[in-house]
Amino acid sequence: MLRIEGLSAWHGEAQVLRDVDLFVERGEVVTLCGRNGAGKTTLLRCVMGLHGNQTGAVHLDGDDITARKVHQRARRGLGWVPDDRGAYATLTVAEHLTLPPVVGPAPWSLEQVHEAFPALYTRRASPATKLSGGEQQMLALARVLRMGATVLLCDEPTEGLSPLLVQQVGEILRRAKALGVTVLLVEQNIHFATTVADRHYLLAEGRIVGHFDNTDIHSREADLLAHLGI
Amino acid sequence: MSTVVLLTLTGLGLAALYFLVASGLALVFGLADVLNFAHGLFLSVGAYGTWWASGNLPGAGASGWGFVLAVIFGVVCGTVVAALVELVLIRPLYSRTIEQVLVTVGLSLAGVALLQASWGADPRTYPRPQWTQELTEVAGARVPNDRFLLIGAAVIVLAGLLAFLKFTRIGLVIRAGVEDRSMVTALGIDVRRAFTLVFAIGGAAAALAGALGGVYAGSISPTGGSSLLIFGFIVVVIGGMGSVVGAAYAAVAVGLLQQFVNYTSPGLGDICVVALLAIVLLIRPQGITGKVATS
Ligand SMILES: Nc1ncnc2c1ncn2[C@@H]1O[C@H](COP(=O)(O)OP(=O)(O)OP(=O)(O)O)[C@@H](O)[C@H]1O
Ligand SMILES: [Mg+2]
Numbered sequence: 001m002l003r004i005e006g007l008s009a010w011h012g013e014a015q016v017l018r019d020v021d022l023f024v025e026r027g028e029v030v031t032l033c034g035r036n037g038a039g040k041t042t043l044l045r046c047v048m049g050l051h052g053n054q055t056g057a058v059h060l061d062g063d064d065i066t067a068r069k070v071h072q073r074a075r076r077g078l079g080w081v082p083d084d085r086g087a088y089a090t091l092t093v094a095e096h097l098t099l100p101p102v103v104g105p106a107p108w109s110l111e112q113v114h115e116a117f118p119a120l121y122t123r124r125a126s127p128a129t130k131l132s133g134g135e136q137q138m139l140a141l142a143r144v145l146r147m148g149a150t151v152l153l154c155d156e157p158t159e160g161l162s163p164l165l166v167q168q169v170g171e172i173l174r175r176a177k178a179l180g181v182t183v184l185l186v187e188q189n190i191h192f193a194t195t196v197a198d199r200h201y202l203l204a205e206g207r208i209v210g211h212f213d214n215t216d217i218h219s220r221e222a223d224l225l226a227h228l229g230i
Numbered sequence: 231m232s233t234v235v236l237l238t239l240t241g242l243g244l245a246a247l248y249f250l251v252a253s254g255l256a257l258v259f260g261l262a263d264v265l266n267f268a269h270g271l272f273l274s275v276g277a278y279g280t281w282w283a284s285g286n287l288p289g290a291g292a293s294g295w296g297f298v299l300a301v302i303f304g305v306v307c308g309t310v311v312a313a314l315v316e317l318v319l320i321r322p323l324y325s326r327t328i329e330q331v332l333v334t335v336g337l338s339l340a341g342v343a344l345l346q347a348s349w350g351a352d353p354r355t356y357p358r359p360q361w362t363q364e365l366t367e368v369a370g371a372r373v374p375n376d377r378f379l380l381i382g383a384a385v386i387v388l389a390g391l392l393a394f395l396k397f398t399r400i401g402l403v404i405r406a407g408v409e410d411r412s413m414v415t416a417l418g419i420d421v422r423r424a425f426t427l428v429f430a431i432g433g434a435a436a437a438l439a440g441a442l443g444g445v446y447a448g449s450i451s452p453t454g455g456s457s458l459l460i461f462g463f464i465v466v467v468i469g470g471m472g473s474v475v476g477a478a479y480a481a482v483a484v485g486l487l488q489q490f491v492n493y494t495s496p497g498l499g500d501i502c503v504v505a506l507l508a509i510v511l512l513i514r515p516q517g518i519t520g521k522v523a524t525s
Contacts, residue, residue, distance in 0.1 A: 048416055050412055050416060069415070069420075070412065070415040070416055071415045071416075071417075071418050071419055071420045071421075074415070074416055074417055074418030074419075075418045080413075080416040080417070082413065082416075086410065086413040086416075088405070088406050088409050088410065088413075089409060090405045090406070090408075090409055091402070091405060091406055091409075095402055098402070099402055099403070099406055099414075099417060099419070100417035100418055100419065101417075101418050101419065103418050143417070147417070147418065
């Protein structure tokens with residue numbers, strides 16, 4: 001499981017995360033929501049080790065990984081699905097799926113990936129940046145599943161996708177969860193969040209200000225929407 | 231007409247040297263974000279290594295296979311020095327740009343001083359195999375063969391680099407790393423391991439430029455590396471700061487421009503090259519291709 005303790009982070013002088021504590025149990029899907037600029041992306045980058053200026057601790061399966069380098073964290077099972085989708089112009093779709101090493105006990109085979117994401121098979125020889133936004137998102141997810149990552153850090157995977165594609169992302173996440181994968185999901189779409197996640201953290205100005213499960217999220221919707229500024 | 235042919239082939243020969251210097255600089259900068267001012271040292275090591283071997287290494291000489299062996303020796307020296315520079319001096323300084331610049335500039339100065347101390351500041355006559363000094367007639371022009379040697383070597387290095395980047399696993403990692411290094415590390419790959427290799431490859435290409443540049447010029451001197459390095463940097467910037475193919479295009483543009491302008495107005499060629507650099511930076515600040523290893 002993933003546990004974050006007392007995490008603070010800065011961009012230059014500005015503090016963007018303040019003493020954040022959160023945890024995600026093994027096999028759980030937990031969302032992190034909050035309005036633009038709340039610090040969600042920074043939080044995921046801190047977990048991945050990509051953000052330099054931070055204090056606090058990150059534990060993975062009981063081990064403190066705070067001092068670990070980025071590639072070592074990935075090797076321990078963290079799968080990063082960035083908000084910009086991380087597609088390479090000089091690599092074909094097929095090369096994206098062979099680039100990362102296998103890091104977990106249950107990596108998806110190429111056949112499984114192609115069966116779940118048929119578009120990635122038809123477009124396997126295209127440069128990845130020529131894919132549509134939705135296809136690039138699928139590729140980013142397929143890549144970490146192919147690695148066998150056990151903890152996915154997904155940064156707004158549904159942003160800008162059509163409702164049909166949003167449903168597909170939901171299916172993939174539910175399928176991963178069924179296989180025991182843990183997911184920390186940054187998500188602005190509350191409705192989508194309740195269809196895939198077990199619990200939800202609300203982040204505002206770098207602080208965790210709310211913690212809901214799927215039953216009280218509806219009763220406290222007004223509170224939540226106010227925080228999200230919708 | 232024959233003048234145009236001669237100028238073109240001589241320009242392409244120079245372009246070949248620039249490309250050999252620039253390809254390594256481009257990969258090192260593209261992947262590791264290191265502005266390697268010591269790159270000229272690798273070139274000098276290649277030149278002096280070849281020169282030394284042709285006179286002292288058993289089996290090596292100034293002509294035929296003996297000269298090939300001398301060049302191989304020079305290239306191996308350049309490769310080893312480049313790898314050691316990365317391992318010992320650059321590795322502790324990644325992401326510390328100022329220190330890197332200081333260390334690589336200092337190293338290039340120290341290299342020049344060391345070469346001077348060992349073999350003197352004066353130019354040394356360089357071994358030139360007979361064949362390279364003979365002329366071949368092309369469309370009415372009588373062209374020295376060393377031009378073809380330079381062009382052939384650069385084409386082989388270009389093709390080899392592209393095949394390496396395209397078809398090997400480490401080439402895949404390098405292409406991805408040039409584009410977005412932190413994403414590659416987030417996929418569980420320790421890109422730094424590839425840095426030494428890229429330095430070694432760049433060192434080999436620069437050393438080859440040194441070895442063949444000596445044939446072209448007829449002599450070598452301790453400071454010869456730095457002037458070629460300047461054009462190497464210009465080519466890298468015009469080409470796109472990380473692109474091997476961009477470096478090839480830019481090298482051809484710079485080599486031809488320099489030759490033709492110097493023919494019509496002696497001495498103006500270098501100024502025109504700098505003007506070309508300024509124009510490219512104004513119109514396409516990302517260079518011809520942008521930061522992409524193979525396109
Ligand atoms: N590179 C940066 N340099 C300086 N400040 C930054 C940088 N990136 C983000 N910030 C600031 O840090 C704060 C948190 O940003 P972050 O990207 O983590 O928010 P977010 O919750 O992911 O927002 P969004 O919903 O827009 O993706 C914001 O105030 C933002 O302006
Ligand atoms: Mg964000």
